Amino acid sequence: MSDLVEALTSCDREPIHVPEAIQPHGALLAAEGPDLVVTHASANLAAxxxxxxxxxxxxxxxxxxxAEATRAALASLGGDVRAPGAAILPGLPARPGDTPPSLGLSIHRADDHRICVEIEPVAETAGHGPDRDRAGEVMRSLWQARSPDDLFAMTTRALRYLTGFDRCMVYRFDADGHGAVVAEDRAAGLESFLDLHYPASDIPRQARRLYLLQRVRAIPDAVYDPVPLLADLAQPPSRLDLSFCSLRSVSPVHREYLRNMGVRATIAVSLVHDHALWGLLVCHNMTPRRIPADMRALCELLGQRLSILLAGLEARAANAERAVRQAALRDIIAVLEQDQPCLTGMLAQAGEALLxxxxxxxxxxxxxxxxMTLGHTPPEPVALQVMAQLRLRSAGDVVAEPALATSVPGVAPFMACAGGAMLLPLLHGMDDGVLWFRPEVTTVVTWGGDPAKATIPDRLTGQLSPRKSFAIWREEVRGRSVPWRDLDLVMARTLRREIGTVLLRRSEVELLRSRALDPLTGLRNRLAVQDRLDSLAAATPALPAAMLVVDLDRFxxxxxxxxxxxxxxxxxxxxDRLVTVVGPEPLLARVGSDEFAVLCTDIPPGQAEALARQIRLAFELPFELDGRPVQTCISIGIAHTATSGGPRDLLSAADAAMHAAKRRGGNCAVVFTEGLRQAAAERLELEQDLHAALREGGRQFELHYQPVVRLDAADSLRSFEALLRWNHPTRGRIPPDAFIPLAExxxxxxLLGDWVLEAALAQLADWWAGAGPGGGPQVAVNISPLQARRRGFAAHIGQRLRAHGLPAEALWLEVTERILADEAAAAVLAGIRALGVRVAVDDFGIGYSSLSYLHRLPADVIKLDRSFLPEDGGADDGGAExxxxxVIRLVHTVGLSLIAEGVETEAQLALLRRAGCxxxxxxxxxxxxxxxxxGALLRAGPAEMPWHGVLARTATAALGPAGPRPGPAGERAIGCDEATGVLDRRGFARRAAGILAGKEGCTLVLIEVRGTPAAVAPGDGAAPALLLGVADLLMTYTRRADLVGRLGGRRFAILMPGLATTTEANLIAARLRRTLAVATVPTPSGPVRASCGVGVACVPARSPFPGLDRLIARAEAVLPRIGRVRRTVAHPGGKI
Structure with missing residues (x-):
């Protein structure tokens, strides 16, 4: 394969810097080592x-x-000689006696250990050398150029004048690598190349890299046979790098390219800007021409001058354009700094400046x-689609696309406004950004030959050759906008920075503005309170102050x-309600999630407590939200500077008092004392000790087991409930009510619950291991709401049972009603029951709605709260029994079993036996x-059980009667109304006081009996009969635990313990309405249909009883004034 065919096989990868040949118009020597021993010599050296x-x-x-030239070569090795002709050596005579020397020598370093010496004739052919006298003047004239086009035109004229070549051109590279002739000076008769474009393949990549190293390249005659380089066979084989060699032989593809253009001699000078190849100065001659070293040096100097001047002119133009862009940016910033809430609105106001x-x-x-849209844009859906597509390519930075139709579907119909686009992501959100559009620009590119046929494959061999035709070939380019330049991207990024700065500044201003404000309520915040306290502490003399901290109970x-x-x-x-009560003077702030603080200064003694009473009174009224009442109680902590230690401690002191109020059950106010501070410190210390005990693995904890006894013929041990005890190393035994609430x-x-579960399972496993064929006992373990809501808790229970080798029926889990109300926890409990583990509802609350939902509880056992049991369980408390x-019958009806806890008297035990517990x-x-x-109880016989005697005695006592209940007329007793047989007002009040002392909550129903439309005539006996009939109805349709009384005149009252919510009260009122509306009462005048008004008032569980008279007043306030049967409910703590 010939050299030409081999080069054309892959011209883009041709190693043109190591051709192993030179042009024939000079000779080359390469030497290395301290003695500069020759390693390479050109084949024409003898000539x-x-x-x-x-x-x-x-x-x-x-x-x-x-020797003289060699000494100069050795001296040059100490410097940087990686350039052609970096060192000029003394010349050599071609023949002995020639003066001046006819051969010129130049030296450069080929690599780190080798130098090259180029040998060329110095005699010039007449008329071929530059006019050195005019060269300086020509160079200076270039400074007069006022634009790049002027500079290019002046340079091509100067270069042709100095070299005498037929054609001189300025060739500029575009961003995509192709080039175009932007200036030309040519001899008469030559076809113009001006504005012709040439494909990037005409000057391959490796050639461009070489052009940055060797700034001037000359070919005196493109038609030549390369002179090979011979290497010293005694040396290791290596290819000589000729990147800096002026004599380097050029690619055979390039030589053929020049011949196809009719060019015999050429000079190419690199134009470099910002260390990148900007373009070329190219000289063509149609005949061979000697190109001596001084001509090459002059061309290099002209190229450097052009590069410098071009950089200055472009910088000047860029500065002018940047000034226009900066002015637009200032206009935008001026708009952004205005106080407007919406960024898109501000950008729209910026208008043309943004474009x-x-x-x-x-x-x-x-x-x-x-x-926001501005100027000429495609429809909004299309624009947002473009934004989404470009964002995928942005990686958070600016992305520009000059040919939008090729990358975003659906844009082609809108080329008139959207040929190209540039996206600036704002990074505020995934979809936020600024998108600019440029219209399509249709251009006609004139090529020097068909760019698609830059190379032509041979039909037989498939090898490539450069095109032979350079006829003008025009291409119409559509679907593209004016290209986006680096300046466009820089200005877009600057805009993003300015937007971020403005938004940050606005946020800082807003932060300072809202620093002391609570955004939800508009009140001052904790920081404002602390600032005021600091001011009070710094004041002289100190002013007396008080702080109230108000916290919503059960928020x-x-x-x-x-x-x-x-x-x-x-x-x-x-x-809003606090503002109304407190007024403008005190500082009112929200200091926590549901905590509010009131700071009063310079107040007399007792005013803070009076203000607390006013606040509590205001909160007796419910809040109306979405048409439904929401009742909430409050706990108030009060602190004074005189007792709290000073203004700076006022807030913490009031907070400690508030928490003390919550620990007392809430819905009360507590004044701070030093004892509360000490209690808070002890509570904090106890919390740290609890952390430490858990970190130690629970060695301080111990489980105690309380037996659960069956009430059957055998009165046998049914199970144990595992109860946690804490044996503190220094405090001794700490009661559960001191640390369980703290743990919650x-x-x-x-963590505490997990320890209890693991310890109980370990003890169970020990008991079951020693049990007989019937198996071991069952143990009930209390679990917390956090455990019950934990994902995977059911699987954890199953895993731990398997790990201890226990059956599922050995374990019970006890939960509270509050946990059952949580849907997530209820689902976890269902999974636990599916394992076979039984679930018990602990401290089962009293209440109408709770009982109504028994059939839906995900439970197996109900543990009746001790509050259901009367103090003595005697025969005079038949209502409680x-x-x-x-309750027990209802529990059994839905398939559950019932355990009564807190049994402390034999009378209670007998009652439970009779009731079927x-x-x-x-x-x-x-x-x-x-x-x-x-464990010893498990091995004991029935007679050895500690409860044997008690159960034996109560088994007999349970056979007696439950005791009478006040009945209708004819059953007279002290405290009963003579006309109706129900309790009179005094008896009702006495019995009500006993029921309400337990703070279990209740509902009071007030009934006012009215006449029918046909009024009963006075004195005919019908009125007493009507009242007696209503009393009988009320006694029939109420529970045995309820109190029914006549308050006087035509008013009756029913007190229903355990029914304490608005829902329950509404159900009661509805039932009474239906009963009284359809019932008829026999009287001496004939049957009479009762017309009654019904008012209901509630007292929540564990709330202080407001007094019977006040409770009756609440129900009376909502009693309908006119009409037939109506029902109205007064909510806890207020009226309607």
Missing amino acids: FLGVAPQDALGRRLADLIG RLVNAGGCVARFGGRV KAINEGHGHEIGDRLLGSVA ETGLIE AFVAA DAVQGYLLARPMPAQPA
């Missing part, structure tokens, strides 16, 4: 030095070019879900039950005990 190349190889360079910033025709901006339940939106609105309503508040209850019996536990039977005595 220049009279020494055959084979004889030169291996000799010292001094033997060939002389001038990047020289665009249209703009679409999106920020925070809002879209979390409201928030979770009604939703966070209702919770937020409730906080806003609470703030701090979130440690979950009847209610307990009713399944099992009991309490101090009467056995106290909680450590594992060892509990």
Whole structure:
């Protein structure tokens, strides 16, 4: 394969810097080592030095070019000589005696250990050399250029004048690599190349890299046979790098390319800007022409001058354009700094400045879900599609696309405004950004030959050759906009920085503005309170001050039950009510989630307590949210500077008092004392000790087991309830009510619960291992809400049972009603029951709605709260027994069993036997005990059980009657109304006081009996009969636990313990309405249909009883004034 065919096989990868050949108009020597021994010599060396190349190889360079030239070569090695002609050596005579020397020498470093010496004739052919006298003048004239086009035209004229070549051109590279002739000076008769474009393949990549190293390249005659380089065979083989060699032989493809253009001699000078190849100065001659070293040097100097001047002119033009862009940016910033809420609105106001910033025709901006359009843009859906597509390519930075139709579908119909686009992501949100559009620009590119046929494959061999035709070939380019330049991207990034700065500055201003404000309520915040306290501390003399901290009781339940939106609105309503009560003088602030602070200064003693009473009174009224009442109670902590230690401690002191109020059950106010501070410190210390005990693995904890006894013929041991005890190393035994609530508040209850579960299972496994064929006992373990809501808790239970080798029926889990109300926890409990583990509802609450949902509870056992049991359980408390019996029957009806806890008297035990209770536990039977005595009970006989005697006695007592209930007329008793047989007002009040002392909550129903439309005539006896009939109806349709009384005149009252919510009250009122509306009462005048008004008032559980008279007044306030049967409910703490 010939050299030409081999080069054309892959011209783009041709190693043109190591051609292993030179042009024939000079000779080349390469030497290395300290003695400069010749390693390479050109085959034509004898024609220049009279020494055959084979004889030169291996000799010292001094033997060939002389000692003086060699010393100069050695001296040049110390400097940077990586450039052609970097060192000029003394010339050599071609023949002995020639003066001046006819051969010129130049030296450069080929690599780190080798130099090249180029040998060329110095005599010039007449008329071929530059006019050196005019060269300086020509160079200076270039400074007069006022634009790049002027500079190019002046340079081509000067270059043709100085070199005498037929054609001189300025050739500029475009961003895509292709080139175009932008200036030309030519001899008459030559076809013009001006404005012709040439494909990037005409000057391949490796050639461009070489042009940055070797700035001037000359070919005196493109038609030549390359002179090979011979290497010293005694040296290791290596290819000589000729990147800096002027004599380097050029690619055969390039030589053929020149011949196809009719060019014989050429000079090419690199134009470099910012270390990149900007273009070329190209000289063509149609005939061969000697190109001496001084001509090459002059061309290089002219190229450097052109590069410098061009950089200056472009910088000047760029500065002018940048000034226009900066002015547009200043206009935009001026708009952004205005106090407007919407960024897209501000950008729209910037108007044309936003387009001038990047020289665009249209703009679409999106920020925070809002879209703004400006100028000429495609429809908004198309624009947003473009934004989404470009964002995929942006990686958070500016991305520009000059040919939009090729990358985004659906844009082609809108080329008139959207030929190209540039996206600036704002990074505020995934969809936020500014998108500029430029219209399509149709251009006609004139090529020097068909760019698609830059190379032509041979039909037989498939090898490539350069095209032979350079006829003008025109291409129409459509679907593209004016290209986006670096300046456009820079200005876009600058705009993003300015937008970020403005938004940050605005945020800082807003932060300073809202620094002391609570955004939800509009009140001041904790920081404002602290600032005021600091000011009070610095004041001289100190002013007396008081702080009230108001906290909503059970706000979390409201928030979770009604939703966070209702919770937020409730906080806003609470703030409004506090503003109304407190007034403008005190500082009112929201200092926590549901905590508010009132700071009063310079107040007399007792005013803070009076203000607290006013606030509590105001909160007796419910809040109206979405048409439904929401009742909330408050806990208030009060602190004075005189007792809290000073202003700076006022807030923490009031906060400590507020928490003390919550620990007392809430809905009260507590004044701070030093004892509270000490209690808070002790509580904090106890919390840290609890953390430490858990970190130690629970060695300080111990489980005690309280027996649960069946009420059957055998009165046998049914199971144990595992109860946690804490044996503190220094405090001794800490009661559960001292640390369990603390664990719940701090979130440690979950870790504590996990420890209890594991310890109980380990003890169970020990008991079951020693049990007989019937198996071991069952143990009930209390779990916390955090455990019940934990994902995977059911699987964890199953895994731990398997790990201890226990059956599922050995374990019970006890939960509270509050956990069952949580859907997530209920689902977890269903999974636990599916394992076979039984679930018991602990402390089962009293209440109409709770009982109504028994059939839906994900449970197996109900543990009746001790509050259901009367203090003594005696025969005179038949109402309580009847209610307990009713609950037990209802529990059994839905397939559950019932355990009564807290049994402390024999009378209570007898009552439970009579009512049919399944099992009991309490101090009467056995106290909680450590594992060892509990295990001893498992081995004891029935007569050895500690409860044997008690159960035997109560088994007999349970056979007696439950006791009478006040009945209708004819059953007279002290405290009964003589006309109707129900309780009179005094008896009703006495019995009500006993029921309400337990704070279990209740509902009072007030009934006012009215006449029918045909009024009963006075004195005919009908009125007493009507009242008696209503009394009989009320006694018939109420529970045995309820109190029915006549308050006087035509008013009756029913007190229903345990029914304490608005829902329950509405159900009661509805039932009474239906009953009284259809019932007829026999009278001496004939049957009379009763017309009654019904008013209902509620007292929540664990709330202070407001007094019977006040409760009756509440119900009376909502009693309908006119009409037939109506029902109205007064909510807890207020009226309607």
